[in-house]
Amino acid sequence: MTGARKRTMAQAINDALRDAMDADGTVVVFGEDVGPLGGVFRVTDGLTRDFGEQRCFDTPLAESGIVGLAVGMAINGLRPVVEMQFDAFAYPAFEQVVSHVAKFANRTRGRVRLPLVIRIPYAGGIGGVEHHCDSSEAYYAHTPGLTVVTPATNADAYGLLRAAIELPDPVVFLEPKKHYFHTEEVDSAVAVPPIGRAVVRRAGRDATLIAYGPSVAVALSAAEQAATEGRDLGVVDLRSIVPFDDETVCAEVRRTGRAVVVAEAPGFASVAAEVVARVTERCFHHLEAPVRRVTGFDVPYPPPKLEKHYLPGVDRVLDAVDELQWDAA
Amino acid sequence: METGTVRFIERDGGLAPGAGAPPPTAELLAGYRAMVLARRLNEQAGALVRQGRLAVYPSSRGQEACQVAAVSVLEARDWLFPTYRDAAAIAARGVDPVEVLTMLRGDRHCGYDPVAHRVAPQATPLATQLPHAVGVGHAARLKGEDTVVMALCGDGATSEGDFHEACNFAAVFAAPVVFLVQNNKYAISVPLARQSVAPSLAAKAVGYGMPGVRVDGNDLAALTVVLGEAVRRAREGGGPTLVEADTYRVEAHTNADDASRYRDDDEVAEWVRRDPLLRLRAHLLAEGALTDALEAECAAAAEELAARVRDGMNRERAADPDEMFAHVYATPTAQLVEQRAGLRAELELEGS
Ligand SMILES: Cc1ncc(C[n+]2csc(CCOP(=O)(O)OP(=O)(O)O)c2C)c(N)n1
Ligand SMILES: [Mg+2]
Numbered sequence: 001m002t003g004a005r006k007r008t009m010a011q012a013i014n015d016a017l018r019d020a021m022d023a024d025g026t027v028v029v030f031g032e033d034v035g036p037l038g039g040v041f042r043v044t045d046g047l048t049r050d051f052g053e054q055r056c057f058d059t060p061l062a063e064s065g066i067v068g069l070a071v072g073m074a075i076n077g078l079r080p081v082v083e084m085q086f087d088a089f090a091y092p093a094f095e096q097v098v099s100h101v102a103k104f105a106n107r108t109r110g111r112v113r114l115p116l117v118i119r120i121p122y123a124g125g126i127g128g129v130e131h132h133c134d135s136s137e138a139y140y141a142h143t144p145g146l147t148v149v150t151p152a153t154n155a156d157a158y159g160l161l162r163a164a165i166e167l168p169d170p171v172v173f174l175e176p177k178k179h180y181f182h183t184e185e186v187d188s189a190v191a192v193p194p195i196g197r198a199v200v201r202r203a204g205r206d207a208t209l210i211a212y213g214p215s216v217a218v219a220l221s222a223a224e225q226a227a228t229e230g231r232d233l234g235v236v237d238l239r240s241i242v243p244f245d246d247e248t249v250c251a252e253v254r255r256t257g258r259a260v261v262v263a264e265a266p267g268f269a270s271v272a273a274e275v276v277a278r279v280t281e282r283c284f285h286h287l288e289a290p291v292r293r294v295t296g297f298d299v300p301y302p303p304p305k306l307e308k309h310y311l312p313g314v315d316r317v318l319d320a321v322d323e324l325q326w327d328a329a
Numbered sequence: 330m331e332t333g334t335v336r337f338i339e340r341d342g343g344l345a346p347g348a349g350a351p352p353p354t355a356e357l358l359a360g361y362r363a364m365v366l367a368r369r370l371n372e373q374a375g376a377l378v379r380q381g382r383l384a385v386y387p388s389s390r391g392q393e394a395c396q397v398a399a400v401s402v403l404e405a406r407d408w409l410f411p412t413y414r415d416a417a418a419i420a421a422r423g424v425d426p427v428e429v430l431t432m433l434r435g436d437r438h439c440g441y442d443p444v445a446h447r448v449a450p451q452a453t454p455l456a457t458q459l460p461h462a463v464g465v466g467h468a469a470r471l472k473g474e475d476t477v478v479m480a481l482c483g484d485g486a487t488s489e490g491d492f493h494e495a496c497n498f499a500a501v502f503a504a505p506v507v508f509l510v511q512n513n514k515y516a517i518s519v520p521l522a523r524q525s526v527a528p529s530l531a532a533k534a535v536g537y538g539m540p541g542v543r544v545d546g547n548d549l550a551a552l553t554v555v556l557g558e559a560v561r562r563a564r565e566g567g568g569p570t571l572v573e574a575d576t577y578r579v580e581a582h583t584n585a586d587d588a589s590r591y592r593d594d595d596e597v598a599e600w601v602r603r604d605p606l607l608r609l610r611a612h613l614l615a616e617g618a619l620t621d622a623l624e625a626e627c628a629a630a631a632e633e634l635a636a637r638v639r640d641g642m643n644r645e646r647a648a649d650p651d652e653m654f655a656h657v658y659a660t661p662t663a664q665l666v667e668q669r670a671g672l673r674a675e676l677e678l679e680g681s
Contacts, residue, residue: 036591037518058519060488061455089454092490127384130438131453268664297668299657304384304435305648309672316675 004187010043010180012154013119015188016161017044017081021051024079027165029056031066031083031119040085041121041180063093067118071100074114074170081165086177087122088131094139101170102145114170117161122150123214123264125178125311127304134301135265137213140172141241141274148241149195150174152216154184156239159192167195176214196243200252204234207258207321210249210275212238215262215312222262222317233321241271249275250282257288258324262312267295289325333529334543334575337550340603342611351550352557354618360397360549361609361619362627367393367417368606369631370426371580373638374416374433378584382642383433387414391547391579394605395511397421398552399479402560410449410462410480414511418481419448426634427641436646455486459495459508466504466563477563478506479556485516487533488524496571500537503568507559510571511546513578518591531573539569546574547605550612577603650676 007015021027029047031039035058038045047056059066063084070080084090090097097118105113124133141148147169151157157175164171193199201216202223209219216237223233236252238245253259259279263272272293279291294312302310337351338344344351351357367389374386389396396417400409403422411419416433420426424441431440432451439450449465452458462480469476486492487510499506510530514521527533534541540562544555552574559570577600581588588597613619654661654669661669 032516033518035518038590040517040586058523060524061485061516061519062488062490064490065488091454092457127435129384129432129435129453297653297672298662298664299653299668300438302653303432303437303648306650306653309650309676310653319675 003189004185006183007154007158007186008181008183009151009154009157009175010041012158012186013043013161013175014045014047015186016158016165017047018050019188020081020162020165021047021055024165026077027055027079027081028073029081029083030059030069032058032061032085034058034083039083041177043119043175043180044083063090064096067093067096067101070116070118071096071104071114074116075112079115079165081117081119084118084120086132087120087134087136090118090120090136093118097140097146097172098143102143105169106145113168115168117164117171117173119173119175121177121180122174123176123178124301124307125214127307129304130301133307135263135296137174137241138265138270141271145170146242147171147195148174149239150176150213150241151239152176152211152213152237154179154182155186155190156193158186158188159190160195160239163192163195171195174213178214179217193239196240196245198236198238198240198245198248200234200248201237202233202235204256205232206256207231207260207324208234208236208252208256209260209262209317210236210238210279211262212241212271215264218312218314218317219262222314222321225314226318226321231321238275244274244278246278246282250279253279253283253291254286257286259287259291260317260320260324261291261293261295262317263293263295264311265296266298267293268298270295289323292320292323294320334545335551335555336545336548337554338548338608338612340608342608342615348551349554352553354613354616356553357550357609357613358618358623360401360553361606361613362630363397363401363421364393364549364606364609365627365631366634367396367421369635370417370420370638373635374430375580375584377430377639377642383430384435385433385583385585387583388580389414389417391600391604392511392513392576393417394549394552394609395509395546395574395576398549398556399481399509401553402556403477403479406447406474406476407560408447408449408462408465408476408478410458410465410478411451412455412458412481412483412486413451413453414483415451415481419451422446422448424448426638430638430642434642436648437652456482456489456491456495458482459491460498463495463499463502463504463506466499466506467502469505470502475564476505477560478504479560480506480508482508482510483516484510484512484514484521484530485519485524486510487530496533496537496539496569499569500539503566505563505566506569507556507563508569508571509556510573511576512573513576515578515582515592517582517586529573531571534571537571539571541571541573543573543575546576547603547608549605549609
C-alpha cells in the first residue's frame, strides 16, 4: 500500500500489521478479541479474514499466557505481535514481560533474542472507567531490555510499528488510545523512522516543550496558543522512550535554554522525571531556568468526571512556561 | 439436556423428571419478584446509556436467575465478590442501585460502602477478585466466624491465572468460598470453545479437589438449591465449591460492543426462548402460585425501582476535584497536599 491516505490511528496500525504480515510470513498476531471481532478498537480488523486463523487468532483470556506464548513462539523463529486489550489489563503479564521478555537476550548472552511486539492501548482522555486509562510507560521504561515506543501521529503509528516488528529486540508499543479514531494523512511509502530518534514537531526560539504519545498534541496546542501571546515554543516528540534520544532533545533545549516536559502519567518516578534529569545533567550551563514538568497528579487515574482536572492541559503547560524565569532574561 | 447439569424446572415451566423437590413456592415467588426487578434494572440502565447518563453498562439480561440466586442464598454476614456485570446481584443484595451505578456514571470508582453491605467493589480486571474472596473467607475461619463468600466470575475469566490460584488456595485451605462461574458463552467476542476444551468448567473442580457442579443457569430453582447446598457446606467447614451456571449473555458485551460481528441472531433467539423469567413464571402460574395481584405488585415494584434509578441518575452530583487526592494514603503525602493546593488555586483562578 503506497501513497498518502486519510487514516485513523487504528487504521494506520492495521495497515502496519497488514504490510508487515505481507512482507514477512513469520509475523503472527494474537490476543483477546483480535480475531473475528478485529479487536475492541478494531485495530486488527479483517486480519483473520485476510491472513487466516494461523496468522491472526484469539487466545484464551490470559495475558500472562499471551506474552509467555509469544516468548516461546519468538524462541522458535516467529515474530509475534500481541495485543493487550487495555493498559491495566497488561498487568497479569508483568511477570513474563519483566522476567523473560526483557531478559532473555541478556540471560542467553545474545543466543536467544525475542523479536516480539507487545501492543498496548494506553493513557486516558476517553472517559473510561477505572483500569482503562493507565499511563504505564514508566514500568516498562524502567525495565532494562525493553524498547518502549509510543507514536503521537498516525504516520508514526504506521512507521514505528513497522520498525518495531523488524527490530530484533522486544518492543512495548504504547498506543495513545484517545487518538485511535482521529484521522490524518498517512503515507506508508515514507521511510520508516528509526526507533530511538525523537523528532522536532515544531521549532521554537523561546522554550522547548518535550512530550510523547498523547501529550504531544497538548504540547502543540500550547505552542500554538503561546504564539498568539508572542512566545515562540518548540515541541519535541520523543517517539521512543527507550532508547532515549539525548541528542535531539538536548540540541533543542540548548538552543532555547528553557524546557517543560509534558506527560499524562503521575510525575513521581516517571518518564518525565527521567527526561528532566537527563536534560538538566546535559544542558545545565545552557539553562535559563529549572526544567519543569507538567504531569498527572500522583493519584490513581480518577473517575471519568474528574479526568479533566487530572490531565495536563494547555493552561497548565502555559502556566509552567510562564514560570521559566523570564524576568531574568 | 447436557449430562450432569442440574435442572429442576424445564423450559415450559414443568418439573424436570428425576429432579428433587424444588424450593418452597414462597421462596420461588420471592425469587421471581427479585428477577423482575433485576430485569427492570438491566433495562433501565440500558436506557440511561442510550441517553448518555451512563458511560457504559454491561447487562446481565438473561442471567437474572444467577444474579438473584447468588445473593438469595447468602446471610447478611456473608460476602459477595462481584464483577462489572453483576450490578443486578449487588442491587438484589440491598445496595441502592443508584450507588451501584455511580461507577458507571463516572463519578467514583465504587459508589457503595463495601463493608456495610459486605459487597466488594465490582472487579473489572478479570478474576483478580477471586483470590481476595478466598482471603476474606480464610480470614473468617481464622477469626472463628462462619462467614461464607460468594465469588462471581465469567467463563472467560476462568482462563486467567488468578482463577486457578484462587480455586487452588480455597481448596487447600478449605476456605468457605463458593465460586459461581456465570458461563454466558462469550468473553466479549470469544466463544467458550476458545477458553476451554474441558468437559465443562465445573469439571475443573476435580483438579483442585473440590466439588464441582454444573447447573442450569436459567433455572432459579436449580441455582437456589445448588448454591444453597454449597453455601451450607462452606459454612459447616466443608470447603469451597465450584458452580458453573449454564446461561447466556443475551445482549452485547456492553453497549459499546457490536455482537453481530461474532454471533448470529438465531443463537440469541434460541436463548431468549430459555429466558429465566418466563420459565419461572410459567412454573408459578402452573402451580397457581402467581396471582394477578402478585404480578401487578412485582410490576409496580419494578417501575418504582426504575423511577428511583432514573431520578438518582438525573440528579447530577457535582464531582469534587479534591476527591482525587483523598484516600490515596491514610495520611496524604506532602506531595499530594501540594498538588491538591495547586489544583485548588488553579480552579479558583478559573472561577474568578
Ligand atoms: C485482566 C483483564 N483482561 C482483559 C479484560 C478486558 N475484558 C473485560 S470483560 C472481558 C470478557 C470477560 O468475559 P467473561 O469472563 O466471560 O465475563 P462476561 O463479560 O461474559 O460476563 C474482557 C476480555 C479485563 N477486564 N481484565
Ligand atoms: Mg462470559
